Amino acid sequence: MSWFRNLAKISTLKSLQSSSSSPAAKLHNHHTPPNYLFNSLSHFTSNAFASASAAPKPTPYAGLEPTREGAEKPRVVVLGTGWAACRLMKGIDTNMYDVVCVSPRNHMVFTPLLASTCVGTLEFRSVAEPIGRIQPAISKEPGSYFFLAKCTALDTNQHVVHCETVTDGPSSVAPWKFNISYDKLVIALGAEASTFGIHGVKEHAIFLREVYHAQEIRRRLLLNLMLSDVPGVSEGEKKRLLHCVVVGGGPTGVEFSGELSDFIMRDVRQRYAHVKDYIHVTLIEANEILSSFDDRLRRYATNQLTKSGVRLVRGTVKDVEPQQLILNDGTEVPYGLLVWSTGVGPSPLVKSLDLPKSPGGRIGIDEWLRVPSVEDVFAIGDCSGFLETTGKPVLPALAQVAERQGKYLASLLNKIGKAGGGRANSAKDMEFGDPFVYKHLGSMATIGSYKALVDLRQSKEGRGISLAGFVSWFVWRSAYLTRVISWRNRLYVAINWATTFVFGRDISRI
Numbered sequence: 174m175s176w177f178r179n180l181a182k183i184s185t186l187k188s189l190q191s192s193s194s195s196p197a198a199k200l201h202n203h204h205t206p207p208n209y210l211f212n213s214l215s216h217f218t219s220n221a222f223a224s225a226s227a228a229p230k231p232t233p234y235a236g237l238e239p240t241r242e243g244a245e246k247p248r249v250v251v252l253g254t255g256w257a258a259c260r261l262m263k264g265i266d267t268n269m270y271d272v273v274c275v276s277p278r279n280h281m282v283f284t285p286l287l288a289s290t291c292v293g294t295l296e297f298r299s300v301a302e303p304i305g306r307i308q309p310a311i312s313k314e315p316g317s318y319f320f321l322a323k324c325t326a327l328d329t330n331q332h333v334v335h336c337e338t339v340t341d342g343p344s345s346v347a348p349w350k351f352n353i354s355y356d357k358l359v360i361a362l363g364a365e366a367s368t369f370g371i372h373g374v375k376e377h378a379i380f381l382r383e384v385y386h387a388q389e390i391r392r393r394l395l396l397n398l399m400l401s402d403v404p405g406v407s408e409g410e411k412k413r414l415l416h417c418v419v420v421g422g423g424p425t426g427v428e429f430s431g432e433l434s435d436f437i438m439r440d441v442r443q444r445y446a447h448v449k450d451y452i453h454v455t456l457i458e459a460n461e462i463l464s465s466f467d468d469r470l471r472r473y474a475t476n477q478l479t480k481s482g483v484r485l486v487r488g489t490v491k492d493v494e495p496q497q498l499i500l501n502d503g504t505e506v507p508y509g510l511l512v513w514s515t516g517v518g519p520s521p522l523v524k525s526l527d528l529p530k531s532p533g534g535r536i537g538i539d540e541w542l543r544v545p546s547v548e549d550v551f552a553i554g555d556c557s558g559f560l561e562t563t564g565k566p567v568l569p570a571l572a573q574v575a576e577r578q579g580k581y582l583a584s585l586l587n588k589i590g591k592a593g594g595g596r597a598n599s600a601k602d603m604e605f606g607d608p609f610v611y612k613h614l615g616s617m618a619t620i621g622s623y624k625a626l627v628d629l630r631q632s633k634e635g636r637g638i639s640l641a642g643f644v645s646w647f648v649w650r651s652a653y654l655t656r657v658i659s660w661r662n663r664l665y666v667a668i669n670w671a672t673t674f675v676f677g678r679d680i681s682r683i
């Protein structure tokens with residue numbers, strides 16, 4: 174009920190405002206709680222509370238109104254709590270700006286370690302970083318908020334974001350619509366898993382992008398292991414239930430397959446000995462696995478995965494049914510668990526926004542990460558791409574791109590604020606200085622059995638160090654342990670790795 178909390182916070186703000194302007198109002202508010210509530214909610218303009226307001230405004234939904242110079246700080250509205258948004262919020266100067274973040278999740282997901290949570294190598298909490306820890310001002314400052322909501326539309330002429338709360342379905346509360354006025358808007362909406370319009374993917378496959386996806390995968394895997402042990406289950410059904418199919422041979426699909434094979438080799442063999450010979454992993458890829466990696470590393474990964482029992486199938490999925498998928502050549506592949514990881518594309522919201530687009534349909538940006546046709550709007554991370562006119566390529570959908578864009582934009586906004594351009598429409602003629610430049614640092618992927626790939630070339634054609642094996646695995650773990658956002662989660666991750674090593678993975682189905 175985050176929006177309830179936020180309303181309470183807004184109430185406090187309003188009461189402070191009225192107390193500073195009118196001692197009588199302060200007295201009134203202290204002694205008459207019902208009016209206090211209406212007074213405080215009137216900070217949000219709303220027809221719902223019109224009867225309690227002397228001069229109701231014609232706004233159809235409640236909202237945060239434009240900031241007032243002299244009384245409030247300029248407001249930066251951030252859409253999303255992913256890599257890009259969180260790095261931006263961490264770096265923004267909250268003495269200069271109020272930050273209002275809108276996202277359907279109140280935490281950032283440390284995606285490089287998400288695959289490890291699906292089989293219990295890591296716990297879910299170890300990869301989720303609450304937004305209030307990343308930017309404490311959001312929980313403390315009177316003008317800064319986090320709203321558990323999704324953006325539904327933008328009005329860039331009026332500098333307004335339209336939002337709708339996210340609830341746990343009809344059994345909680347009905348969705349609530351509201352608007353937020355911004356001085357600066359940062360769109361960091363990420364991307365969505367691509368399904369290429371293949372029938373049945375959305376209904377039957379599980380994506381691997383959010384913590385709840387990893388939870389679903391873990392529950393399904395453990396359920397299938399237990400169901401297959403029940404008396405009366407046919408041989409064919411046991412094989413189907415315990416056939417884990419991964420579609421997509423990019424780093425995520427490969428890392429997940431590696432985690433699964435480790436789980437099978439160590440934990441299933443010991444704790445599900447009755448069904449250990451039935452469980453298999455198949456990785457389906459239309460082209461080569463890990464196509465962005467060095468040839469030598471690709472061959473190494475192929476051999477290693479095959480040795481660990483992962484079946485690599487080259488094929489294209491044509492149709493997905495509840496218990497089997499069909500390949501282009503007509504092959505039927507029964508499955509008990511289907512994980513879909515074939516890359517990402519723009520979300521329906523990004524597609525629907527009336528903003529310029531880069532090749533591939535992302536929000537088009539210039540070298541300063543601005544959306545050039547509108548004032549005060551920036552886009553970063555997977556939802557954005559350089560416009561063709563910049564002559565720069567669209568950057569890959571990677572955390573390292575999103576994070577560095579977030580960092581760059583935080584310092585750009587701080588610079589703009591310092592120069593007096595923080596308010597809406599006040600930075601029109603400002604010089605922004607150095608543009609954003611991206612330098613690729615290389616790629617890493619684990620492949621299971623304490624092995625990983627580290628490719629430090631800056632591009633596919635470039636030269637540089639590439640390593641594979643145990644040393645790379647150690648580099649991979651050390652690098653990500655130091656990248657985990659907070660000391661709390663770093664400790665969780667280290668403890669999870671140690672307990673998994675000593676006691677095996679947790680197989681309780683909670």
Ligand SMILES: Cc1cc2nc3c(=O)[nH]c(=O)nc-3n(C[C@H](O)[C@H](O)[C@H](O)COP(=O)(O)OP(=O)(O)OC[C@H]3O[C@@H](n4cnc5c(N)ncnc54)[C@H](O)[C@@H]3O)c2cc1C
Pocket residue numbers: 252253254255256257258275276277278284285286287288322323324325361362363364381382383425522553554555556570571572573574575617
């Ligand atoms: C399993 C996995 C492993 C990965 N491993 C690596 C890796 O090892 N290295 C690497 O560089 N990259 C990796 N990536 C890619 C990396 O995670 C993404 O490139 C990165 O998350 C992009 O950051 P972002 O901020 O643009 O988007 P995201 O991190 O996807 O965040 C988007 C945010 O927008 C929010 N949002 C969505 N719709 C709305 C809406 N309507 N209103 C408001 N908010 C909304 C979402 O809830 C989310 O908070 C991995 C990705 C996955 C899924």
